[in-house]
Amino acid sequence: MGDKADVWQGTLALMILKTLETLGPLHGYGVARRIEQTSGGLLSLNYGTVYPALLKLEQEGSIESEWGVSDNNRKAKYYKLTRAGRKQLERETHDWKQAQAILAKFLSAEPST
Amino acid sequence: MPPKAEVLQGTLDLLVLKTLDTLGPMHGFGIAQRIQQVSQDLLCLNQGTLYPALLRLEQRGWISSKWGVSDNNRNAKFYSLTRRGRKQLREEAEGWNQMAAVINRVLKATS
């Protein structure tokens, strides 16, 4: 509890879901690179951390995976959003926005001194 | 646990530090009340999570504590932000903003 890793795990899952929604089926490397790119350099991501997160989402049924062939004829494992995943994304997006709003309001309070 | 709470739970350090920054020295119960109030009851803090967090923050030197008397003449342990705590708060807040920015970008991005 109270560990930033929790926040990170939660938000990483959210970002993965969003990425898969935006780009459609994608391999792990693609997901990691995309998240890093969209952060505009704000986020330095260990690509390796994406895989346990992908696995967890798959175990929970939000995404599914399949081996396929990339544009340049390389075999790769592709992940895609399930219907349940889509719903989860909606819900988590909403929750995220709410949480963020709360935090923003909270942080804008003036110090007592 | 709903994901919302998960996120807020993860920011507990930040919430505690900010509370002490906003309200000045405060006892545990007051901190919990304040956090609950601003989180619009989405985050039901119990002492089980708050006090270990307070201890951790104190061990790291971000807050300090001393016994005092509350408004209603009760003995209570009051926590206050240290100098290093204030610095930590800035860092945490900045970290949070940064992460929020990242997430928002990802969420807003279209192909």
Added chain:
Amino acid sequence: MSFMRSMRALFWRLSAFFRKQQRDAEFAAELESHLQFHIEDNLRAGMSPEAARREALLKLGGFEQTKKNYRDRRGLPELEALFQDLRFGFRMLLKSPGSTAAVVIALALGIGASTAMFTVVRSVLLRPLPFKDPARLVRLYEHSADDKFPYNQVASGVFKAWKNESHGFSDLAIVSLGAEYNLSGQSGQLPEKVRAAECSWSLFPTLGVEPALGRTFTPSDDQPSANGTVVLSWALWKRRFGGDSSILNQKIRLDAKSYAVIGIMPSWFTYPEQRVQLWTPVYHEQSAKDMEVLDSHDFLAIGRLKPGVTEAQATAELSVIVRRLHDQHLDDPFVSKAANSLPLLDDVVGDIKTSLYVLLAATLCVLLIACLDVASLLVARGAARRKELAIRSALGGSRWRLLSEHLVESLLLSAAGGGLGLLLAYAALQWFVATRQDISRIEAIDMDAIVAAFILGLVLLSALVAGIASSVKISGDQVLSALQESSRSHSAGLERVRLRKGLLAMEVGLTVMLLIGAGLLLKSYGQLRSSSLGCVTDNVLTMRFSLPEEKYAQPSQRVSFFESLLERVRALPGIQSAALVRAVPGQGYAGDSGFWIAEHPPLPQGQGQYALARWADPGYFAALGIPLLRGQTFDEKARLDSPLQVIISESFARQYFPGEDPIGKHLLTIGRRPFQIVGVVGDTRFTIAEAARPMMYFPIYTSLYGNVPNEATLAIRSSRDVTSFAVPGQKLVEQLDPELAVSDVLTMDQLIGKSTLDASFDATLLLAFAVLSLLLASVGLFGVLSYIVAQRTPEIGIRLALGAQRGQLLRLTLVDGLKPAVAGLVLGLAGAAVATRMLSSLLYGVQPLDATVFAGVPILLLAVVGIACLLPAWRASRVDPVIALRYE
């Protein structure tokens, strides 16, 4: 929703337990493709191939690290650790097969014996009877007429009064004990004697049992004028009639009379005793007159209490009825004054309760010893690995991990021992059921899951406690001291040694108690075997028969049967002597009779005296070597209407004719007719376990109840193997009457063996337990000493190097081992002195504090323990100082 998601994830993770390698390979492939993508991108961005790869790996956060994180998420790391512990535990167990086998065997024996015994006790004593609402069933008794024995059987007339006048019971039933029928052979079968119960029709509804086939008796079957009806036991039906249901409503012949088979009882039903093969209606079998007798206590009565009526209330009412009958018949001293009752369950198991409890206590002792043994062996294992554990702990091995390894090891041991123990228990129970058919409710015994689980749990707990006890030492701040201690210290693991010695002392103590119990029972059994019946027992063969009343209605018919049988038997070549008697010594109580002495002043009203009664032929005493002390035997020629004669036993004469000559005096008995005393013979015992009681003998050829007895035992004595006369004897009977069946063809030794079976069985079982625990205790002692010697090898080496004598070392080590044994011995003797009191009711001719046993057991124990200590001590004395100093 969220719950479903986590459940789904859990199943996924559980399933990840399988095909691990394939999954690893798949993820490796995925990572490989990831890296390739990244490298290609980097190359496109203009990096050198080397830099491209390095950057991709860096960005990934490490290849192995990623794999590890992925694996943690994929499976359940905790579960995998457990499996790893299991594998590790197996390896550790196999590394020391000797001590592993010792623990497993100790556990198996302990669990096996106690599960079996608990099951027997639970099935026989504790489980409710299989009758409807058994708590409301009571067995009813009268007090004996002199009020000395409160559980006397019931007279038929008293039962009749109860039935008519009492209000506390919803049902009452009466059963005649020990009835037997001669079941005629059909289509070439041999005739057979079958044990039967004559019961009132109400027996079955009272108990609340239904027949398996057909019906039970109705009130109209149960009266003198009815046609003969019979209900068969399941066993008889299967054995004799092939389980053919067409036997229903067919006629069979019992004692040469015709009976219709109306029902078959279910296989479990054998009330009132195991041997009952069939039931007949008692009011049909007995004359109406016989069912109104007040002073002959021949029946078993049971009742079902009405709801809301307590046993005490109901019994009090019965007592009032008995008292009234007594007061109405003050002239008859054999009418009781009060009634009594017992819950039916207590009654059914009453006889064997004590011996079962003793066996149970013995079993608990063995279980305890096994637990102690397991504990001490595990402590030793822990000690042996202390150094290893300390090093691992110092290297940063998690203490929890080490502890869990230890626990898993204990669990593995327990599981192996427990499994083996359950098999053992099953085998032991099969054997027990097969051996002890005479125990009531033996059919109720089966392996009980609750019992097995309870005992398994108990032993597992002890193993766990031992496991924890021996591993707590590796936690805490003792790592360093453990390292120091095991590197060079003479007091190595001193505390642990003390713990083991304590455990051992307890083991030895319990063993002593068991040995003493077994010794007492064995000695008592020996006394039983050797105690004299008062007659010759070698080479005597007995067989029983009873003449059917229908066929032998006239007394003269019976007399001529007896005469011609004896005549023919005595004519067999090789026969030394032959005799007829109601019951030979050791064959049981067999009947008694009240009497008055004609020449003595009349007894106060209401006071009776009685003695055992026997009918015998004049040659009986000589044939069985019963000494004729005074007077003579019956007149050889006396027949039906000759003057009435009686012979009394020595104790009879002593008790009722003190200081006077009984010869020529008269006993008023059997219809208050005067019997002249013609002789006094030596005492014989009716059962081997009880002292001789006053006995009177009547001539079998003369008329007693205005009648001649129809039951007799033929005794044959020979100088050579008497069993070879069994078949010729039976053939002679068959020649005289082809329908007559002979039963209980037994030698006198077998007869005594039968009544001492219980004692021998208890003693044998207890002895087995004692030997078992002696073995366990010496294994434990041997283990401890070996351990101490191994630990002390460096010290011994130094001592030797400094010039100590080897003999001295031998003595030192021996004393080291014997000390806990002696402590245990003292404890055990003290415990036994208290505990053997419980045995006293099972002992015959032996005091609970028998000196021989109490002296013999310590000697035996010290001898065994000494041997167990000798080997390690000898090994210590052979230590080579050079090797010993290099030992560490």
